[in-house]
Amino acid sequence: MASAGSGDEKAATVTLISSDNEHFEVPEAVATLSQTIRHMIEDGCTDGGVPLPNVTGRILAKVLEYCNKHAAASDKDELEKFDKAFVDIDDQATLFDLVMAANYLDIRGMLDLTCQTIADMIKGKSVEEIRETFNIKNDFTPEEEAEIRRENQWAFDD
Amino acid sequence: MEALGKRKRGDDASGGDAAGCSSGGGDRLSALPDHLLHEVMSHMKARQMVQTCVLSRRWRHLWPKVPCLDIDQRELNAGHDKFDDFAYFLLRKVSVARLDAFRLHVNEGFDRGGLVGNASAWIRRAIMASAQAPPAREGLTSSGSWRLRRLHLSGLRLDGLFAEHVRSRCPSLEDLELRVCKCRLRAIASSSLESLSLIGCSWAGKEFSEISSPTLKNLVVDRGSNDDIDSPFVVTALALASLFLVVTPYNFPGGVSFGEMPSLARASVHLKERETLAKRAHLRSHLFKILRSVSNVASLELNGFDVTVKAGEESTTFPEFSNLRTLELDQCGLGHDIHVSGHILRNSPNLEKLTLTYIESSKDTRKKKGTSKMNNIDQNHMDVRCENLKLTKIIYKDDDVGQLVQFLLRFSRNLPNNNKTNQD
Numbered sequence: 077m078a079s080a081g082s083g084d085e086k087a088a089t090v091t092l093i094s095s096d097n098e099h100f101e102v103p104e105a106v107a108t109l110s111q112t113i114r115h116m117i118e119d120g121c122t123d124g125g126v127p128l129p130n131v132t133g134r135i136l137a138k139v140l141e142y143c144n145k146h147a148a149a150s151d152k153d154e155l156e157k158f159d160k161a162f163v164d165i166d167d168q169a170t171l172f173d174l175v176m177a178a179n180y181l182d183i184r185g186m187l188d189l190t191c192q193t194i195a196d197m198i199k200g201k202s203v204e205e206i207r208e209t210f211n212i213k214n215d216f217t218p219e220e221e222a223e224i225r226r227e228n229q230w231a232f233d234d
Numbered sequence: 235m236e237a238l239g240k241r242k243r244g245d246d247a248s249g250g251d252a253a254g255c256s257s258g259g260g261d262r263l264s265a266l267p268d269h270l271l272h273e274v275m276s277h278m279k280a281r282q283m284v285q286t287c288v289l290s291r292r293w294r295h296l297w298p299k300v301p302c303l304d305i306d307q308r309e310l311n312a313g314h315d316k317f318d319d320f321a322y323f324l325l326r327k328v329s330v331a332r333l334d335a336f337r338l339h340v341n342e343g344f345d346r347g348g349l350v351g352n353a354s355a356w357i358r359r360a361i362m363a364s365a366q367a368p369p370a371r372e373g374l375t376s377s378g379s380w381r382l383r384r385l386h387l388s389g390l391r392l393d394g395l396f397a398e399h400v401r402s403r404c405p406s407l408e409d410l411e412l413r414v415c416k417c418r419l420r421a422i423a424s425s426s427l428e429s430l431s432l433i434g435c436s437w438a439g440k441e442f443s444e445i446s447s448p449t450l451k452n453l454v455v456d457r458g459s460n461d462d463i464d465s466p467f468v469v470t471a472l473a474l475a476s477l478f479l480v481v482t483p484y485n486f487p488g489g490v491s492f493g494e495m496p497s498l499a500r501a502s503v504h505l506k507e508r509e510t511l512a513k514r515a516h517l518r519s520h521l522f523k524i525l526r527s528v529s530n531v532a533s534l535e536l537n538g539f540d541v542t543v544k545a546g547e548e549s550t551t552f553p554e555f556s557n558l559r560t561l562e563l564d565q566c567g568l569g570h571d572i573h574v575s576g577h578i579l580r581n582s583p584n585l586e587k588l589t590l591t592y593i594e595s596s597k598d599t600r601k602k603k604g605t606s607k608m609n610n611i612d613q614n615h616m617d618v619r620c621e622n623l624k625l626t627k628i629i630y631k632d633d634d635v636g637q638l639v640q641f642l643l644r645f646s647r648n649l650p651n652n653n654k655t656n657q658d
Contacts, residue, residue: 172262179270187273194263195277203288210263215291224288230323231284 090117091125092140098133099125100140109143111182130180135173138162142186163193168210264292268299276302276335279309280324298327302335302384307344314344321356330360331380340389342414354391361399379403388413400424421446434458446470451497456480457506463487477501477528481521483510489520492527501528505538512541522552525574529553534578535562541574555582564591 088104090113108114116122128136145158165171171190178187198206207214216224225232266274275283275296280303286293305324310317330336340353367378380399383406392412397419400407407424411431418437421444422430430445431454440462445453450471457480460467466489474495481503503524511517521541528534534555543552555578566575579585 168262172266175266175270179273188277191270191273192277194274198274198278199282203285206286207289211261212264212290212293213261214289216288221288224294228284228287228323230319231281 090122092136093125093127094131094133094136095129096133098136100133100136102140102143103147106140106143106147109147109183109185111184113181128181131177132173135170135177138170138174139177139181139183139186143183146185159189163189264290268296271296272300275300278304280305281309281320284324300328301333302337303328303330303333304337306337306339307341307389308339317344318352321353325356325360330357330382331364331378333380333382335384336382337384337386338388338390339386339413342389344389353389357387357390357392358395361395361403364403365399379405380407382407384409386411386413387415389415391416391418393418394420397422420444423447425449428452430454432456432458437461440464444468444470448472450474452476452478454478455485457482457485459484460487466491469493471495473497475499479524480504480506481511481524482506483514483517486520487517489516490524490527492524495527496530498528498531500533501531502535503528503537503539505541508538508540525578526553529555530557531555532557533560534558535564536566536575536578537564539563539566539574543574543577552577552581556584558582558585560587561585562589562591566592 089101090104090107092100092102092107092113094100104117108117113122113126116126131139142162146155149155149158163171171193174186175190175194177183178190197209201209206212214221263271263274271293275286283297283300283304286297287295303324305321307317310320312320338353338357344353364378364380380403382404385404385407386409388411392415400410401423404424405426407426409429410422410424410427411429412433412435413431414434416436416438418439418441420441423444423446425448427447427450429452430447430450431452433454433456435458437458437460443462443465445468448471451473453469453471453474453476455467456478459482467486468491470493472494475497477495477498477500479490479502482505505511505521511521518541521539558578561578561582563575566573579588
């Protein structure tokens, strides 16, 4: 659980407002995992809530799940288990939404985690398999592709 | 933040075609901005990263600007020539000096110079090229400086050129890891380094002596070997907070000397080849000196520290572990008071959490000797002062129960939370 601030007063919170107008009241200790929000709190512009036009409520909820866990837990094994489950997502759209949110909110740990997940999806696949996994359209002509492979022969199998 | 069109709204279970992580029709990956694709590439190994150039036009010229490079001979799974060629062409396209993080793993035995692989040469030449840049004018960073924050090298030969480069032309270097490297250099010094790991490195020639960094917070020295049996290994790291040592009879033959470490909060010392270590008097004294150096930590883990303290060694050896709150003893003998572990327990008045792991193989005859010694111990030595002990966790294996119960009884009035796990 996020720890309350020292003393008797209630721990400071900040309200985050998603693009679809969902409000989330979050302890500052949790919200400041986002450097973006941390700077806003430091600059004192969080009165009335922080609008986040680039993040939907659904994704923001997931982001806060991550932040809550990482602000509270300190056991490395526990966090590793959590992270693994966090990115065990069935649909790519959510994964990419999380990458974008981690970038926009500047949450280093979450950005590393999601980008590592994408890299793991690419690992070991052939070029064609990668295209298939991510729906990448090959817009090279056969001649162009052959030329690129030739130029970079040192990186491709003979 | 630019809006990147195409984001699917509202469908939690997007109409996926493929099993597993489905993409639902769009190419969200290519739609990411360049810097995020570079982030993804930073988690990929070099060859696969280069191969992205052929995915589509969007990807063609992306990879050379990647901020993190991971060259790993194991990824190529190929012979010397192919790896040599690969690194040669790659390093012509990506300048190591402009990277944020660089990892180079060369298989052990690959880099022997000459006709066989010569990966160390690539690093030397990259360093020399930087050294040739004009020297810094006052107040400005030299154009020959490397921006590197993280550098991990494995399997290379490193010398004074490398050490000098780290000392004077890597002003942002925070994390340095050298694994299985053959080093012929005098010292590792840096004014920015926060984390240093030396794993399995050998120090040739009677030269290497010092690690010096005022910013260093974490230090790992794991095995390795050192030719110099005369001089101690000196560590000058005032800000050190965490120390991890794996000591063998070969890596600190001249001992190790730590300067003041007022911030040291956590230390882990593992012993390998304990029998050899314990037999040689000067090595034993090195071990006790290490313990003295870490006596102000709050958290200590000892592994394989099954070492007895001989008569006469006691008073000069064991200070108070007055800040020690958490102690983990793994394979350290059963806390006989003549064992190091017993001494530490007696000198840790503020200990709150104790974890004992003791899994002894039944083939070990030493254990039987230990049993009889237990019965003969003078009861006066049983006084252990851990009054604040809140939590004890004991992980043991079958037939040690008898000894454990005896050991526990010495603390019994102080053990409120007992957790015993039998591990088969």
